[in-house]
């Protein structure tokens with residue numbers, strides 16, 4: 001049995017802290033409850049939106065349908081061929097999962113420390129940070145098909161993973177409910193310390209031979225110092241993706257803007273730092289009404305307390321237009337808009 005709440009505020013269910021209402025809300029703690037829910041009239045007649053911790057979405061209006069919050073818990077591990085397979089229920093808090101692995105000495109996830117959200121959402125945008133992407137450790141996920149009520153296993157090759165992207169954001173958007181995710185962590189893990197400020201913070205701490213716990217700690221420390229804590233100021237992390245452009249377009253922009261921050265993105269492509277592009281248009285740390293950009297990272301849009309989703313969305317439009325006018329590049333939103 002599970003409770004279905006009616007006309008409920010979604011403010012506690014999204015890290016932007018946008019105060020909209022859901023017509024219905026159900027929290028699922030067991031995959032069997034989805035089967036039960038699917039048999040109900042509500043499931044058949046209402047639009048459905050699945051959420052985890054609401055840390056990568058922006059509500060621009062009330063949701064006139066059924067919101068399903070995934071609360072399935074549980075972590076199970078097994079060792080096979082020198083790899084640790086870790087399976088987590090969709091509702092497991094991502095950082096708790098990382099800390100579980102660190103505590104047990106299973107390397108591979110430590111660079112993804114302190115990313116908000118749930119395990120179930122981790123494949124949706126192929127979460128990534130500090131030089132590691134989920135696709136490198138993803139094995140499979142079990143998902144419930146909304147239209148048929150059948151469970152299906154998706155392996156990495158089925159997921160269309162790309163930079164902060166997957167098939168679940170496109171062709172299969174809104175069609176499946178991920179119940180469980182299995183990660184494969186080959187041991188011993190190859191530690192990655194060459195990204196962002198990891199090396200310099202390790203050096204400050206006189207750590208010359210870091211272990212996975214040290215990396216997790218350092219990543220968490222850097223994140224806390226740079227990023228706004230959603231419990232203090234509403235946000236959904238990076239609002240836009242870093243654009244990946246052809247070498248030709250990159251060279252044109254670089255010619256005009258030699259300070260451009262950029263990184264290689266595979267043969268023939270270059271990744272441009274969206275935060276730098278936005279900052280160059282004068283947006284860093286500015287406030288417009290109840291919204292604005294974060295003082296330490298212009299890529300993060302914030303809610304100063306009473307923003308409406310539509311206000312944040314309009315502000316993001318303004319940023320897109322301004323960046324386009326200056327650089328001829330159309331920024332793509334990373335945050336899911338509802």
Ligand code: FAD
Pocket residue numbers: 015049050051052053054055056057070090115116117118119120121122124125126127128129164176177178179227228229230235236237238336
């Ligand atoms: P939600 O926001 O609840 O949902 C996101 C999308 O996934 C929605 O479309 C939703 O419908 C869908 N969804 C959620 N759960 C399921 C499910 N079980 N089945 C099917 N669909 C589902 N992201 C990064 O990649 N790297 C970062 O470093 C990072 N840093 C962040 C820092 C901050 C301060 C914040 C606020 C966000 C950050 N994010 C980052 C974004 C966010 O944390 C991740 O995208 C996270 O995976 C979202 O998880 P969630 O459970 O909150 O998903």
Ligand code: NAP
Pocket residue numbers: 128129130131194195196197226227236237238239242263264273274275297334
């Ligand atoms: P940062 O370290 O100031 O770097 C700015 C941008 O440059 C990042 O977006 C990052 O791209 C890129 N970058 C930096 N060093 C790089 C390297 N050695 N090789 C390739 N690209 C490099 O960024 P930040 O804002 O503090 O974020 C740090 C990390 O956390 C990044 O990986 C970022 O993606 C992640 N993060 C993500 C979100 C989100 O919501 N998606 C929010 C906060 C932080 P990448 O983004 O491709 O890594």
